[in-house]
Amino acid sequence: MLSISVEEFLIWKKKQLSKGGDHQSLAVLLDCVGGVSKSDINLTTINPQGILHLKKKLEFLESVWDDHLLKSCPIQYLCGIAFWRDLNLKVTNKVLIPRPETELIVDIVSNIFRRKSEKLFFAELGTGSGAISIALALAYPLSNGVATDIDQDALEIATKNFINSSKQSNLKFYCGNWWSPLENFKGKLDFAVSNPPYIPKDTYEKLPKEVKNFEPKVALLGGQDGLKHIREIIQKAPLFLKEKGWLILENHFDQGEKVKKILIKNKFSSIEIVKDLSGIGRFTIGRYK
Numbered sequence: 016m017l018s019i020s021v022e023e024f025l026i027w028k029k030k031q032l033s034k035g036g037d038h039q040s041l042a043v044l045l046d047c048v049g050g051v052s053k054s055d056i057n058l059t060t061i062n063p064q065g066i067l068h069l070k071k072k073l074e075f076l077e078s079v080w081d082d083h084l085l086k087s088c089p090i091q092y093l094c095g096i097a098f099w100r101d102l103n104l105k106v107t108n109k110v111l112i113p114r115p116e117t118e119l120i121v122d123i124v125s126n127i128f129r130r131k132s133e134k135l136f137f138a139e140l141g142t143g144s145g146a147i148s149i150a151l152a153l154a155y156p157l158s159n160g161v162a163t164d165i166d167q168d169a170l171e172i173a174t175k176n177f178i179n180s181s182k183q184s185n186l187k188f189y190c191g192n193w194w195s196p197l198e199n200f201k202g203k204l205d206f207a208v209s210n211p212p213y214i215p216k217d218t219y220e221k222l223p224k225e226v227k228n229f230e231p232k233v234a235l236l237g238g239q240d241g242l243k244h245i246r247e248i249i250q251k252a253p254l255f256l257k258e259k260g261w262l263i264l265e266n267h268f269d270q271g272e273k274v275k276k277i278l279i280k281n282k283f284s285s286i287e288i289v290k291d292l293s294g295i296g297r298f299t300i301g302r303y304k
């Protein structure tokens with residue numbers, strides 16, 4: 016551990032932010048690499064005469080920050096860590112950086128299944144870093160979950176994240192196209208969640224370079240109209256859900272009504288478009304019959 020004065024640290028921090036970037040990303044760098052948590056930083060305002068302990072030299076942290084600014088590489092990939100809900104997840108450029116708006120999907124499930132002691136069986140399709148299914152496996156310790164992804168590298172990361180986050184073995188990972196690895200679980204699921212790739216092709220081409228140049232295309236692109244994967248997931252869901260089982264989907268900001276129509280066409284009921292904290296219809300949920 017290196018010790019520096021709070022004064023020196025604050026000058027350094029101001030200099031970094033004057034070069035660009037945002038507070039949030041700098042906080043991630045300081046926490047993951049520097050070993051300085053958000054609460055340590057808050058304390059500096061109360062105690063400007065104090066001393067701060069760092070795991071790495073300021074010069075090193077500055078070089079990572081410069082790299083982030085110069086290449087527009089997301090800070091989470093440079094640090095190898097993303098914070099999501101109360102999880103500390105390993106991330107590489109093989110997985111999407113889990114987004115804050117996706118955190119709500121866990122709350123949607125909690126509103127449907129209120130008893131944490133329930134013995135549910137759930138699936139996550141397209142697990143990436145494992146964020147959603149790990150949070151669910153932790154929230155419902157007596158339940159069992161299965162999570163799929165098309166990308167084996169992503170599943171290896173998700174598996175490590177689960178081992179690092181939980182002592183339990185109530186989540187299993189399977190590689191393959193959407194429902195296909197789950198043939199053995201037909202008609203058995205109480206609910207399934209998915210945040211599939213839903214960006215329409217034209218929008219994908221115009222994504223900011225920090226997303227398009229670094230995050231996996233397979234995690235983002237949803238075909239010409241963005242709904243290719245959502246359609247496939249909804250069409251096959253009735254085979255895997257129990258009667259009255261729930262399907263909970265994240266979608267693009269303007270896809271709620273279209274997803275609702277696909278759900279109706281496939282005989283889902285109790286359909287609802289759930290808004291995120293910005294008031295966007297980010298999730299569409301329904302029950303099979």
Ligand SMILES: C[S@@+](CC[C@H](N)C(=O)[O-])C[C@H]1O[C@@H](n2cnc3c(N)ncnc32)[C@H](O)[C@@H]1O
Pocket residue numbers: 110111112113114117140141142143144145146147163164165166169191192193210211212213233234235
């Ligand atoms: C938008 S990302 C979501 C990742 C993670 N669940 C999250 O919310 O951060 C979509 C995920 O679906 C996976 N995926 C893409 N096509 C797939 C397919 N045909 N079958 C299964 N998974 C797929 C991608 O590899 C990626 O991990």
